[in-house]
Amino acid sequence: MSSSAPAATRTDSLEAHLKRENPLLLEPLAEFRRLDAIARRMGLLARHESFTRRVPWWPVISLLGTFSAGKSSFINSYVGKNLQRTGNQAVDDRFSVICYGEDAEPRTLPGSALDADLRFPFYRISGDIDDVAAGEGQRINNYLQLRTCQSEAVRGKILLDSPGFDADSQRSATLRITDRIIDLSDLVLVFFDARHPEPGAMRDTLEHLVAKTIHRDDASKFVFVLNQIDATAREDNPEDIVAAWQRALASSGLTAGRFLRIYDEASAAPIENEALAQRFKAKKDEDLAEIHRRMTGVEVDRAYRVVELMTSAADTLAGEAGVGHLQTLRTRWRNRTLAFDALIAVPLLAGVAAAFVWAPRATRELGATLLSGRPAGWLMLALIVTLLGAIHFGVRSLVATRIARSIAPASQQPFDLDIRRAFVANTRWWRSVFGAHPKGWTMLARRRVAKIRSKQETIIRRLNDRFTQPSG
Known part of the structure; x- marks a missing residue:
């Protein structure tokens, strides 16, 4: 669908999808439409634009970090398929958006499939890229790709695999895309490589993914993952490695950083000491289970985040911004x-x-x-x-x-x-x-925005009725 098509046509398509997959979000969508109408009359939105552009309607889990940190291996293990290329060097310099597909064989689609589809978090990202690198928006396929995977692990959610920060030559555009996905993500897994315990070498990652985190209202969605921790088994010093990274986080201003320690058993070198192997595996299983629990929980988190974004959009329209x-x-x-x-x-x-x-x-x-x-x-x-x-x-x-x-x-x-x-x-x-x-x-517009802002509690209560039972 063309990005210049009327926004009403795209939101009609979105509504049809939500009716099938998440009817609870139909009410927030209706409020977004009312906000769109007010903003267009004011000139704050063009006819083909919509507040829903900045709202991912499916849960988003982003995997960020440096190359060789094991992001792709983690994804392959999670979906149960050899989907992403892996290696010790930068094997892919594009952002990969991974979602469920009916075909048994994975498909790879160009970035334009994401740029023109309102349901994905990169809708019209080409315009943002143009703002920081003139002409690069036309080369959207050099930055993004869409991959489908028939895996129940990704049904109803979207995974985002990023290129390594220190492997990308198109820096400004890459950081703009990274900022976008951080804003839209329900969960951000930041991967570090335990085989390279020199935090200073990861200055760019620490600056962009850590230093900015401390000023965010949603900093709790960041999870720091120290991957390939099995590499420390020979010295048996995982605590020292974790402490080094925690000091690096503290130097960037984040004093509450916690690392989960994992590794891929399929590719890990055998640990000869049986007791040591069991200790490493137990810790890995515990932390991996927590990561999976957080990834499963994003489906519930997304519904609440959409409502929060609805209120935030109304506040932004009526407020100082x-x-x-x-x-x-x-x-x-x-x-x-x-x-x-x-x-x-x-x-x-x-x-x-x-x-x-x-x-x-x-x-x-x-x-x-x-x-x-x-x-x-x-x-x-x-x-x-x-x-x-x-x-x-x-x-x-x-x-x-x-x-x-x-x-x-x-x-x-x-x-x-x-x-x-x-x-x-x-x-x-x-x-x-x-x-x-x-x-x-007008006075009518002001009243309508105030009504939208006041609906948050009502919609949250309806979500609570579905996910909680306070009466026991």
């Missing part, structure tokens, strides 16, 4: 326009006053002509008014253009709000500089 930002820009536009008008009017009035002083007779004759009611007087008056009007509207247009150029693009705004588009819509020649509210932000 949306209406507040737009109002600030409109005020700046009005004040600058009036200031320039004053700069023009003051010299003009000063000129008229000077004319009365230095040429009183000519000034009186001009005034008599203007007030005489004769055609020449009306024509002269019309010319003066037209000139002043042209100056005023030229000034306000120039001021609006300069302000619009300073506004960050939609891809850098929360929920892709197009503040620039909305501001331009508010500065059309027929709109007064003294308007009280932005275009489309």
Whole structure:
């Protein structure tokens, strides 16, 4: 489906899928549609855009980290198939989106299959890539691929396998994609390689995946995985390795980091000491079970996150990032326009006053002509008014253009709000500089947004009724 198709068509398709797979999310979808309608009238969204673009409707589990950290091996073990290529070097420089497919044999589809499908977390990511690397959005297939797998482990969820941070030459675009998937993920597994216990060598990963984590409201969704821990069996020092990584996390500002220690038994070298082997295996089984438990739980977490995102979208629209930002820009536009008008009017009035002083007779004759009611007087008056009007509207247009150029693009705004588009819509020649509210932000719109924000508790209670039984 084309990315330029009307958003209503895409949300209709999404609704059909949710009816079959997760009817609980139909109510939040309806509220998103109402928000879309309000934002489009305000100019904050284009006709083909939707708040649902930033909402993954299927649970998302991301696997991030450095190359050779064992992400692909973990995925192959999890799905029970040899799906992802593995190796000690960077074997794939693209993000792989893995989901369930009916075909017995796995399929690999191009990145454009993700860029144009609202249901996936990379919908219209090509525009974001273009913002940081002009022209790269057209090469979306160089960044993404979609892989299908007939495995019950991925039914109803999406796995994201990332290229190694230190293996990618298209750095800016890769980090933009990584930021997107971190925002949308329900669970982020950050893999480190226990065979390379020098945290300093993983500076980029620690900076991007750890340092930024401490400022997030959803930092609990990050799980740090120390893979190939069996490599430490010869020295029997896994605790030392874990301590080294914990110190690295602390140096990046994250003091609560905890590592789960795992390895792949199928590819692990035998541990000759039987007692030591049992100790390593018991710890691995315990931590792996916790990872699997977290991965299973994302299906429930996703429903609650969609409701939270619904409220967040309403708050963003009505708050400082949306209406507040737009109002600030409109005020700046009005004040600058009036200031320039004053700069023009003051010299003009000063000129008229000077004319009365230095040429009183000519000034009186001009005034008599203007007030005489004769055609020449009306024509002269019309010319003066037209000139002043042209100056005023030229000034306000120039001021609006300069302000619009300073506004960050939609891809850098929360929920892709197009503040620039909305501001331009508010500065059309027929709109007064003294308007009280932005275009489309009517009393009815304000009431509807407030109603959407208040629905969170009602929808959460319905989810609780399905997943909990407080009465026992």
